[in-house]
Amino acid sequence: MKASIKVWRFDPDNGDKGNLIQYQAPYQEGDTVLQALLDLYEQEYPVCFRFGCRFKKCGLCAVEINGRPRLACRTPLKDGLTIRPLRALPNIRDLVVDRDPAFSVLLPYQPWPAIGEPPERLPRLTEPVEHQRLMACNECLGCLSTCPTYRHDDPSCGGPFQFVKLAQAHFHPLDRMDRPAQARALSIERCGSCLKCRCLIGIPIVKMAIQPLLEGAHQP
Amino acid sequence: MINHQILVVGGGLAGMRAAIEACQATGKGGQRLDVALLSRVHPLRSHSGAAQGGANASFGNAEAGKDDNWEKHAFDTVKGSDYLGDQDSIEVMAKEAVPRIVELEHWGCPFSRTPEGKIAQRPFGGAGYPRTCYSADKTGHVMLHTLYEQVTKRRIKVYSEWMALALVRSAGVCVGLVAMEMLSGKLEAFRADAVIFATGGAGRLYQKTTNAIINTGYGMALAYWAGVPLKDMEFIQFHPTTLYGTNILISEAARGEGGYLYNAKGERFLKDYAPSLMELAPRDIVARSEQIEIEQGRGYENAYVLLDLRHLGREKIEERLPGIRDLAISYAGVDPVEQPIPVQPGQHYTMGGIACNTWGESELPGFFAAGESACVSIHGANRLGGNSLLETVVFGKLAGERAAQFVQSKENSRKGEQDIQSALAGAQSKIEGLLKADGTEDFPTIRKEMEVTMTEQVGIFRERSPMEKALKIIRDLKERYRRGCLRYHGRSFNQDLMRALELEGMLDVAEIVAMGAVAREESRGSHYRLDFKARDDEKWLKHTLARFTPEGPRLEYSPVTITNYPPVERKY
Numbered sequence: 001m002k003a004s005i006k007v008w009r010f011d012p013d014n015g016d017k018g019n020l021i022q023y024q025a026p027y028q029e030g031d032t033v034l035q036a037l038l039d040l041y042e043q044e045y046p047v048c049f050r051f052g053c054r055f056k057k058c059g060l061c062a063v064e065i066n067g068r069p070r071l072a073c074r075t076p077l078k079d080g081l082t083i084r085p086l087r088a089l090p091n092i093r094d095l096v097v098d099r100d101p102a103f104s105v106l107l108p109y110q111p112w113p114a115i116g117e118p119p120e121r122l123p124r125l126t127e128p129v130e131h132q133r134l135m136a137c138n139e140c141l142g143c144l145s146t147c148p149t150y151r152h153d154d155p156s157c158g159g160p161f162q163f164v165k166l167a168q169a170h171f172h173p174l175d176r177m178d179r180p181a182q183a184r185a186l187s188i189e190r191c192g193s194c195l196k197c198r199c200l201i202g203i204p205i206v207k208m209a210i211q212p213l214l215e216g217a218h219q220p
Numbered sequence: 221m222i223n224h225q226i227l228v229v230g231g232g233l234a235g236m237r238a239a240i241e242a243c244q245a246t247g248k249g250g251q252r253l254d255v256a257l258l259s260r261v262h263p264l265r266s267h268s269g270a271a272q273g274g275a276n277a278s279f280g281n282a283e284a285g286k287d288d289n290w291e292k293h294a295f296d297t298v299k300g301s302d303y304l305g306d307q308d309s310i311e312v313m314a315k316e317a318v319p320r321i322v323e324l325e326h327w328g329c330p331f332s333r334t335p336e337g338k339i340a341q342r343p344f345g346g347a348g349y350p351r352t353c354y355s356a357d358k359t360g361h362v363m364l365h366t367l368y369e370q371v372t373k374r375r376i377k378v379y380s381e382w383m384a385l386a387l388v389r390s391a392g393v394c395v396g397l398v399a400m401e402m403l404s405g406k407l408e409a410f411r412a413d414a415v416i417f418a419t420g421g422a423g424r425l426y427q428k429t430t431n432a433i434i435n436t437g438y439g440m441a442l443a444y445w446a447g448v449p450l451k452d453m454e455f456i457q458f459h460p461t462t463l464y465g466t467n468i469l470i471s472e473a474a475r476g477e478g479g480y481l482y483n484a485k486g487e488r489f490l491k492d493y494a495p496s497l498m499e500l501a502p503r504d505i506v507a508r509s510e511q512i513e514i515e516q517g518r519g520y521e522n523a524y525v526l527l528d529l530r531h532l533g534r535e536k537i538e539e540r541l542p543g544i545r546d547l548a549i550s551y552a553g554v555d556p557v558e559q560p561i562p563v564q565p566g567q568h569y570t571m572g573g574i575a576c577n578t579w580g581e582s583e584l585p586g587f588f589a590a591g592e593s594a595c596v597s598i599h600g601a602n603r604l605g606g607n608s609l610l611e612t613v614v615f616g617k618l619a620g621e622r623a624a625q626f627v628q629s630k631e632n633s634r635k636g637e638q639d640i641q642s643a644l645a646g647a648q649s650k651i652e653g654l655l656k657a658d659g660t661e662d663f664p665t666i667r668k669e670m671e672v673t674m675t676e677q678v679g680i681f682r683e684r685s686p687m688e689k690a691l692k693i694i695r696d697l698k699e700r701y702r703r704g705c706l707r708y709h710g711r712s713f714n715q716d717l718m719r720a721l722e723l724e725g726m727l728d729v730a731e732i733v734a735m736g737a738v739a740r741e742e743s744r745g746s747h748y749r750l751d752f753k754a755r756d757d758e759k760w761l762k763h764t765l766a767r768f769t770p771e772g773p774r775l776e777y778s779p780v781t782i783t784n785y786p787p788v789e790r791k792y
Contacts, residue, residue: 013710042664046708112369113328
């Protein structure tokens, strides 16, 4: 069996502006889009895309499938799919985007638990459920493509990914920084009337990241 | 030419831990050492993040583990290794385990807790006590984030998505490397007083593997080409519970938490193989038992057995094994709360690697190794679950520390620049050669033939004549490789080129695995010979070393260090 899919190609070395190629992917029950891209790469056109683990862990294979961000390793292959790079980030070649801006904007905010001097004795802690859920983030950056206002070239404008990272620190039991204030510096106020962001692996971004940071109370 | 005092290659747990340690050291003028990290993927995308189950340390926090101590951890590891592990190194690992885990804790790593707030511990295969510290079933993921935060905090320069292409030696010492920036395709020469490789395993030599597509063992090949021997490469771990079909890992934690394995007759078949430890026998034994059940017709569809978690109940599965449940639902269409999971053995870990000692020192001065790419050796012929995450932080730290001492002890020299330049020119012309080649062979086809050959003939059960056939096939593939041709000839992010380069290394590493396996006429740990079923300490209690020669690998042997645990028969 074959599935007919369209894949974005863009090769700056050849000076082209990018277009979709049609491809007949070999198809077996249970195949994923990642499998189709690997087949395409190996058998016809050397399409360029990032990949790593093939089971949702590494977050590298996020692309837009029929206009919505998806993990290629998680999306069943079907006839008629159109596969494009994540629109929220600069396109480098074919399906590859520049992931750097999403991380560099966070650097001034120390996106790690600010613990200070380590305590002498092993602290006895409980981990809030929000922290457990937020730590599942595989940083695929797909959520940025669901945000109507995120801009990768504006350092005062965070998106759902950046707020998830700040919320991870916010809910860390030993963090001592004012994360809601940092979120305000990344213009989180604009989220209050939107809440359209979605996580590709089901982290409740609005409930566990956006709202707690918006409400602003610093966790003790 | 880019200069750093210490260059770490590989951004997974071992590499980052090494970089953190090295950058804490100071140079002669009291200034911090200049340490940089170069990685083929962004550090947070490293395969360390896929580790699920946990890291062993003898805290004795669990009620059933209160008599645990480092000696017991060391003994379990020695026995698990089928006495091939070096006991001095294993003792260092067992002693260092607790401080390394506490340190991660202090850096903010969210380990799961007991009700009293201590680090929780679960039972794992081959261990006498519940010793494995974990964070649900995403332990590697949280450890990776914790270490990356420390790397960022220390402002260690990271070359992300750079691929190392050559390790350079000059006048008998390591002086740097050549690497390619993947996005631009640009080659760059790096001068360094010390280089640490933490480049991961070689799982992709095999078709059925839990490893990521990026785990090609290329770092091992680069070290080998630079004259550093690879040790014990014939010891390949097959994990007993990988999802039928995709070979995605189902953590040993599933059995640690109480899961059972059933054959098609509905029997917990491990009663016939490891009656005392049952499902928690070491991985080599469980994987072999499963394969025997399948081959003797007691599997399902002649391909898999069942891992049953249903009796653990929904609550425990959701709390302790949420990732496993999600993977089984996503990739096998099976909810473990309601149905058993179809599993089969799959390649999982490379016990062998770059030959080095406890401190990561190889025989090439200035060149160090750590993590799965290294062979210290602590895992010997079979690694215990939970010792790999531990190894990364223990031996990553030691390699970083020793590399820093090495750099501090020498005058800041600019030696070897000429050799680095000529290595750069060599890499340049190799790549241009590949880009221009108009041969008739297809690299992906060669790679697939290698994967199938290794899986079928150098797999769980081994025998001379099929393995000799495999060796011949691999040598033919090496010939065919020379007539290979790329399909994409641009420079920017040319995966076609990167994968072709890696394939050259994989074929050499596959040859070494097969040669070591043919030569070793005994069965020990993961290496099981149908024609030599017993362990033979008299002839084979020794490490295999494979050394590069222009005619192909030359095998040598070196003694195993025995301290407190004389080899006895291994029974569970």
